[in-house]
Amino acid sequence: MSNTVSAPEALAPGTLRVTPVGGLGEVGRNMTVFEFDGKLLIVDCGVLFPEEHQPGVDLILPDFEAIRGRLDDIVGVVLTHGHEDHIGAVPYLLKRKGDIPLIGSQLTLALVEAKLKEHRIKPYSMTVAEGQREQLGPFDLEFVAVNHSIPDALAVAIRTPAGLVLATGDFKMDQLPLDGRLTDLRAFARLGEEGVDLFLVDSTNADVPGFTPLxxxxxxxxxxxxxxxxxxxxxxxxxxxxxxxxxxxxxxxxxxxxxxxxxxxxxxxxxxxxxxxxxxxxxxxxxxxxxxxxxxxxxxxxxxxxxxxxxxxxxxxxxxxxxxxxxxxxxxxxxxxxxxxxxxxxxxxxxxxxxxxxxxxxxKANAKVHVSGHAAAGELLYCYNILGPKNVLPVHGEYRHLMANAKLAQDSGIPAENTIIAENGTVIDLKDGVTRVVGQLDLGFVYVDGSSVGEITDADLKDRRILGEEGFISVIVVVDAATGRIVTGPEIHARGFAEDDTVFDSVKPKIAQALTEAAKSGVRDQHALQQVVRRTIGRWVNQSLRRRPMIVPMVIEA
Amino acid sequence: MSNTVSAPEALAPGTLRVTPVGGLGEVGRNMTVFEFDGKLLIVDCGVLFPEEHQPGVDLILPDFEAIRGRLDDIVGVVLTHGHEDHIGAVPYLLKRKGDIPLIGSQLTLALVEAKLKEHRIKPYSMTVAEGQREQLGPFDLEFVAVNHSIPDALAVAIRTPAGLVLATGDFKMDQLPLDGRLTDLRAFARLGEEGVDLFLVDSTNADVPGFTPLxxxxxxxxxxxxxxxxxxxxxxxxxxxxxxxxxxxxxxxxxxxxxxxxxxxxxxxxxxxxxxxxxxxxxxxxxxxxxxxxxxxxxxxxxxxxxxxxxxxxxxxxxxxxxxxxxxxxxxxxxxxxxxxxxxxxxxxxxxxxxxxxxxxxxKANAKVHVSGHAAAGELLYCYNILGPKNVLPVHGEYRHLMANAKLAQDSGIPAENTIIAENGTVIDLKDGVTRVVGQLDLGFVYVDGSSVGEITDADLKDRRILGEEGFISVIVVVDAATGRIVTGPEIHARGFAEDDTVFDSVKPKIAQALTEAAKSGVRDQHALQQVVRRTIGRWVNQSLRRRPMIVPMVIEA
The missing domain is CATH 3.40.50.10710 (Metallo-hydrolase/oxidoreductase)
Known part of the structure; x- marks a missing residue:
């Protein structure tokens, strides 16, 4: 399944729009945008750590393209807990607009504030606790204690006239937690009685059978x-x-x-x-x-x-x-x-x-010194049965985790058509207990590298992969602008390629010859001459060494 | 533990020299050299597959430096089974000397020959089977059936006047193997009765408790x-x-x-x-x-x-x-x-x-569709108890695997001083049931990249890692040889660095100025001018973008 990009229709009155921006099809950069009556509520704003095919990248942010032009409509960012994959992108959001309020538990906000201090940002923040209810614009929020591998984590119930949504954040259901702070199944039961229209639920361990140990x-x-x-x-x-x-x-x-x-x-x-x-x-x-x-x-x-x-x-x-x-x-x-x-x-x-x-x-391979922070399949079934949600949106996980979670929901009796497998950018509207996918935003990866944000592109990463696998060869030739005659060169330098540059001695005359022939036939255009150089050395290196380094030809007029 | 390089003393008469060349401190490129009376016997000659810090490398070979100048003394290469980490480097050895005999089981040799055919090499080969004894120069070889994740694997017992050595190759002890071909514990018992002076034993799963399932x-x-x-x-x-x-x-x-x-x-x-x-x-x-x-x-x-x-x-x-x-x-x-x-x-x-x-x-994470091919700790203990070897050299494994295997040997009653933790290149002499470490060869990684063997160095790989993480910036300036005046440039090109080159507009005047100043103060040396360019743009990119790409300055005289 891969949704085709399509602009969502206009949001109808009385309808809640839910757009997961990050965390679907990946483990990290969790962020979901809720929209009602022209106002936006964001839940979590985390970072993703790069994999080996994204070399040199420090962090990956959610694509804020999803909220372009809407910064003034944001009523707040709810942070469910203090892990990087839920709070790490907050500094980058606040750099765009510093006065967006942050809402979270005491420990969560303390960790966010320490991080923001390093970015020299002092946020507007509102501390909340389990059981508390707060109205933010059109969003009536209720916070529910959940247990996770960091203290003070919260789920959030979001009430609008369109219905009741529950987002778990990351959680598990340790029944003997060290701090005695259980995932509040009584609150889940009460919400279930009231009627949960949409359940956004952590999928990280949905494909792990049984229960996470204590x-x-x-x-x-x-x-x-x-x-x-x-x-x-x-x-x-x-x-x-x-x-x-x-x-x-x-x-x-x-x-x-x-x-x-x-x-x-x-x-x-x-x-x-x-x-x-x-x-x-x-x-x-x-x-x-x-x-x-x-x-x-x-x-x-x-x-x-x-x-x-x-x-x-x-x-x-x-x-x-x-x-x-x-x-x-x-x-x-x-x-x-x-x-x-x-x-x-x-x-x-x-x-x-x-x-x-x-x-x-x-x-952990030779002693029991770790347990996971996420609910396994057995725990998730408890949640589905206690909540009995009308619709389920598995979040936080690779595609296989989302699928495994949807399967659990269906095993518990939720109809398949009410379990939504979405991607980042899938736009879902909720009204009267019915969800509808109404569009698909074109969201990408936003790479942080040093102090640059979003400047590194996938094309740059492709170049890095080639450079990192094969190195490069640069060929410099200075030619006379008028005659095309070679003034200096070809000089050849390589990095990441071979022990010394004498390996190129045999190809230099070939390049000089190719350029001379091109000049004789009237070629003067710098780009065309560079292509002549690229072809000549490219063919040579491929045939004689069976390798494909990046080739950087530079023909300079003097 | 890291042995200091030291040339081994001359091999004393009646002494067997054992030098593991590959497979210690790593999983792959297994190769051991045995020397007696001026003749060499090689057991296995495999490849290692590169990790992510060895980008672009196709294969890693054992360092044949260990047998430099000794090719004519090799009486044969025993191949214990047909996996790449035991046979993959044979083509590269035979390219140095094509008539070195290969000794192995029917399936092993068939797989090697198919591989050699792709390299257009037809080897001299001798098929052996379990129970068979063959004399190769001073080495009296006996082949013993072992069970592994490929059929027809053999251990080899090597008898010389210096004593009896048993090398397992890769093995496990499946007690109900599909082909009924068990690891021959009766032969192990017989060798144990005779007295095993040195036992080279597979360590891959030594840190896995219990027994490998059937x-x-x-x-x-x-x-x-x-x-x-x-x-x-x-x-x-x-x-x-x-x-x-x-x-x-x-x-x-x-x-x-x-x-x-x-x-x-x-x-x-x-x-x-x-x-x-x-x-x-x-x-x-x-x-x-x-x-x-x-x-x-x-x-x-x-x-x-x-x-x-x-x-x-x-x-x-x-x-x-x-x-x-x-x-x-x-x-x-x-x-x-x-x-x-x-x-x-x-x-x-x-x-x-x-x-x-x-x-x-x-x-394998959601169903029992795989079992390992290597003996776990429980199986290794059986071996130690049945064989009762005087000395043990754990082979085939990372350092932690070798350590775990040595610990098992000691648990079974073998004195700690008789369990040898060696590295690739450790030279071990055996005589009268006593082993001694007599030297440490300086062996390295030999990288295959395309058709080049051993040309890529660790310095090239370091360059590749920098290029792959950060990309590069090249700066070309053409200067007048006599005056040092800039004729053309600076031209700046970058790859794997940023979306477009306009980011460099602000640094070009700085480079031009730095070069002009250097020229004024009489600097003409190309290398010195390139250093000026490198420093100027390096400082700029580090301070303004907090990044460290490779910088390739090229000052050309015209």
Whole structure:
């Protein structure tokens, strides 16, 4: 299924328009736009991290083309929780219009504000909590507690005269959460009684059978590993996973160890989480990592970033002995984290490096030190049965996840025609309990590279892939403008191609000859001469070396 | 652990020298050299497939530097089985000396010969079978049947006056193999009685607890999926996995479906396997894929390549509708294969593409359609206990796999000082049941790119990574040789960098000015002027765009 681009019809009165802008067909850059009576409400505004076919890209943003010319109509951005794939694009949105209000829970807004501070933006923000109701323009919002791999996550129910919509954000249904804050199924039941017209639901783990294990099952494993560790312990995890860090702190304290945070985002986020009371640290347990070095080895736990093998993060640098803490014989390293697809090689390189240094590396493949943050199929069925929604829009996931989620909805009794498999930019109208796809926007990837946003195109990435696979050969020839006679050159330079440039000695006369012949037959146009050069060397390199580097011919008139 | 390079001492009389050349600290390019009394025996000669930090590389060879100047001393190459990571570098070895004898089982040699034919090489080969003994120079070889994910695999026992060595090649210990050909533990027991001085043992799955499940457990799953499939079935697997293909053929035949092979290597290998009797195809089951299109959809199974998401293989092309067979609604696709780390993104892209076309995709994450070909920890313990080797050299694996295997050896009672963790190029001498590390060769990666072998260096790959991440900017200025005055330029071209070149308008005057100033102060040297250009534009692009493309300044005298 791939929708053809078509402009949506005008929005009819009393109708709610729902447009997923990001997060469908991908894991990341979640963003959905709701429109009613000329006003827009945005739910989440996250980033996507690039894959290997998008080289050199720092971040990928949702395509704000979806709200072009409508910035003044936005009544607010609801942020369901503080993960990058839900908040990371907020600075780029606020750079377009700084006074768009942000609505979210205390921890979510604290994390967003810390991020915005780095961009020198001070936002207009409104803190909300579960159970709270707020009217934003025509949107009557109710916030519902959900459990996820970060505290203080919220689902949002959106009421308009067109009907009731529930968007889960990311969630799971841990029935014994560390903070006692359950996904509020009583609220789900109440909303179900009222009648949910459209349910936007997290699909990330829809193709995982059964139930996500309890976060608290990890505690005893950490306790055992840390308890038996003979020397230093280094734990790597996501820097926003407060409950995972809490369990590390608890295990460390139980065994008389102090904890030092490592990595900028870990220090920043855990400082915020502690200040706001989401992280409980017994007195005297935390220690600055510079002072921790003076402790005996069996009295310290380092809590660090870099669990995905990111080359610049603490754990990779440790594995390369490029960090003040140098792991060695007898140390224990725990990767208490998921392994995001695509990161395997990087993560295993780090694990091998640490093993080589003598460390004992514990990770999810050899111990139960991670559980997912997303509801698996069994949990999603509970949701469908408790809510009994009229229509379902699976969100947050690759196509196979959306399909698996739609199948679960159908298994629970929701008619297939009421489960909507959409793409980013699919425009869905809701009225009287009926949804209709009314258009398809042409949305793309917006690449952030350095300080440039949206300047790198897919054509540039294609060039990068060619350059990165094959390198390039540049040929410079200076010719006399009047006669076409070669003044200097051909000079040939190559990068990423071969050890030295003498390999080109045999092709230079061929190029000179081709250019001379072209000049004799009256060709003077710079572009045409460059094509002569390209063809000559291109054919040579392909036939003699069976390779296809980028060829950059430059014929210059002097 | 990283051994310092040191030339080995001269080989003492009566001593066996063992040098692993490839396959240690990596999964691939397995090759070990044995030396006794001036003669060399090579066991395996495979390739390694590149990772993402080795862009554009086709294959990686073992570093033949280890046998430089010794080609005439080689008495033969024993090939334990027909997988690429054990035979793939043979053509490159034989290009150096065509008459080195190849020794292997019937199927192994048939696969090598088919590969060599593509390189237009006809080898000298000697077919051996389990139980057979052959004398090659000073090496007394005995071949032992082992079970693996390709038929006809052999371990090799090497006897010299220095002692008895056993090298497993790749193996597992399936106790109910499809072809009834067990890993010969009776032979292992007999060798153990005789006394194994050194055991070279496959480490690939040493960190996997327990036992590899039986290959035949997959049959009923395939049978059920194919039996229930409403329309076409497409199965992807490795093109050398004869037993997996056998089970697909059996399930297809049981449900009245015909089987068409797709993909060059699948057709080639299965034709060989059938001709030699390793694959049993009931009469009338095979059909050419061009004719299969005329069959009803529920009467056909396509057996194809591409299970790792390789972009040019059949399955990826099907997912992109770039193949004569176009999957659609109701079709079933089975990936009956492993998912090699690093291929996740590519494989999931193919799965998503097929799902989008309407196919039901069955793979190892949602059904039991794959088992490994390597012995897990439980099986390795059996080996250690039956053999009771004096010394152990774990081979075939990343560092963590070698470490896990050494740990298993030690758990079984082998002293830690007799378990050798080596690197490629570690030189180990064996005499009187005692091993000693006597040197460390300086071996590297030999990259094949197109028709070039060993010309691409790590510096070129670094250039490619920069080019692939950031693109490049080239600046051309033609100057008067005598005065240094700018004749033409600066012309600036960029690729993989930004949408258009007008972004450079503001930096051109800066470059011109910097060059004019340099010329005024008497700088004429081309290299020095290029450095001026590089510094000027480099500083500008870094400060104004926060990026670091490759900068290629070219100052040309005219």
């Amino acid at each position: 976060e608290r099952e990890i505690g005893p494993v950490l306790d055992q590993v840390i308890g038996k560790a003979p020397r230093r312990v280094i734990v790597a995890s996501f820097s926003s996973h407060v409950h995972r860090v809490q369990q590390v702190i608890d295990a460390a304290a139980a065994h008389g160890r102090r904890v030092a945070f490592l990595g900028r985002s870990m220090v920043r986020n855990m400082t915020i989480a502690e200040q706001l009371g989401y992280l409980n640290v017994p007195d005297g347990v935390l220690i600055d990592y510079k002072k921790a070095k003076d402790l005996p080895d069996d009295r310290v736990v380092y809590m660090s970033t870099g669990s995905q093998g990111e080359p610049m993060a603490v754990l990779s640098r440790m594995a390369n002995l490029d960090h003040a803490i140098e792991p060695g014989e007898g140390d224990t390293v725990i990767l208490a984290s998921s392994l995001i697809p695509g990161n395997e090689n990087a993560v295993y390189r780090v694990i091998d490096g640490l093993t080589k240094l003598g460390a004992n590396v514990v990770h | 290959e035949r457990e997959i049959g009923p799953v395939l049978d059920q999926v194919i039996g229930k499939a409403p329309r076409r079935v497409i199965v992807a697997s490795f093109s050398s996995h004869v037993h997996r293909v056998q089970q697909v053929i059996d399930a297809a035949a049981a449900h009245g479906r015909r089987v068409a092979f797709l993909g060059r290597s699948m057709v080639r290998n299965m034709t060989i396997a059938e001709q030699l009797g390793y694959l049993n195809v009931p009469d009338g089951v095979l059909i050419d894929y061009k004719k299969a299109k005329d069959l009803p959809d529920d009467r056909v199974v396509y057996m194809s390549t591409g299970s790792q998401g390789e972009p040019m293989a059949v399955l990826s092309r099907m997912a992109n509708l770039d193949h004569a067979i176009e999957p659609g609604e109701g079709d079933t696709v089975i990936l009956a294969s492993s998912l090699i780390p690093g291929n996740e993104n590519a494989v999931y892209r193919v799965i998503d593409g097929l799902t989008k076309l309407g196919a039901n995709v069955v793979h």
